Amino acid sequence: GAVVSQHPSWVICKSGTSVKIECRSLDFQATTMFWYRQFPKQSLMLMATSNEGSKATYEQGVEKDKFLINHASLTLSTLTVTSAHPEDSSFYICSASYRESGEKLFFGSGTQLSVL
Amino acid sequence: EDKVVQSPLSLVVHEGDTVTLNCSYEVTNFRSLLWYKQEKKAPTFLFMLTSSGIEKKSGRLSSILDKKELFSILNITATQTGDSAIYLCAGTPEYGNKLVFGAGTILRVKS
Numbered sequence: 001g002a003v004v005s006q007h008p009s010w011v012i013c014k015s016g017t018s019v020k021i022e023c024r025s026l027d028f029q030a031t032t033m034f035w036y037r038q039f040p041k042q043s044l045m046l047m048a049t050s051n052e053g054s055k056a057t058y059e060q061g062v063e064k065d066k067f068l069i070n071h072a073s074l075t076l077s078t079l080t081v082t083s084a085h086p087e088d089s090s091f092y093i094c095s096a097s098y099r100e101s102g103e104k105l106f107f108g109s110g111t112q113l114s115v116l
Numbered sequence: 117e118d119k120v121v122q123s124p125l126s127l128v129v130h131e132g133d134t135v136t137l138n139c140s141y142e143v144t145n146f147r148s149l150l151w152y153k154q155e156k157k158a159p160t161f162l163f164m165l166t167s168s169g170i171e172k173k174s175g176r177l178s179s180i181l182d183k184k185e186l187f188s189i190l191n192i193t194a195t196q197t198g199d200s201a202i203y204l205c206a207g208t209p210e211y212g213n214k215l216v217f218g219a220g221t222i223l224r225v226k227s
Contacts, residue, residue, distance in 0.1 A: 004158075006158075009157075034214070034215075041222065042219060042220075043204060043217045043218060043219040043220050044159070044204065044217045045217075046214065046215070046216075046217075049214060093157075093158065093159075102148075103147065103148050103150065103164070103208040103215065104150065104161060104164055105150075105161075105215060106161070107152075107158040107159045107160075108158060109157040109158045110157045110158060
């Protein structure tokens, strides 16, 4: 149980385009979803916390107009990287939790974004 | 500012060796510490520790938390090549479930 699916697993796009990444909880209702960014050989950096039906809470230094997060249902959150630039190239990973799981998070498989 | 520091940053051992990974934390109103293993993509959950001095075990892996000294260790005995991964530890504050991750320890087990 507690499976999180993330799609796509990798994407290559041109500079200036927007990219949408989906994160779905397959067998549970995710009250909270988190979006992380990870550079090679570095740790996961929290970008934002997404609660269903409310606006996402962004970490300091993360541009909310650049990284649009929508958590429209209890099983789906999306991250849209708008007007992507090469410096946005990174590994993006989502995680989710449900009420009874507490602080134990379940991670998606991540999305490798390469912006040319 | 909350922070989690892991050491060593990387480690190379031979199959059969025992390794100890360290994690120290400074987390406001600390509630729990979690260990994850990240092989290629998604981190997979290993342990969640909330009480001091109580060892958690899963096969060859074990972990313990010291809330007085603010650190945790993850032990792996009789290492195998399949243990090669990044091991992440994360602390959670009392309220909410936002994890603060350490930089990770890259473990490589050579055959």
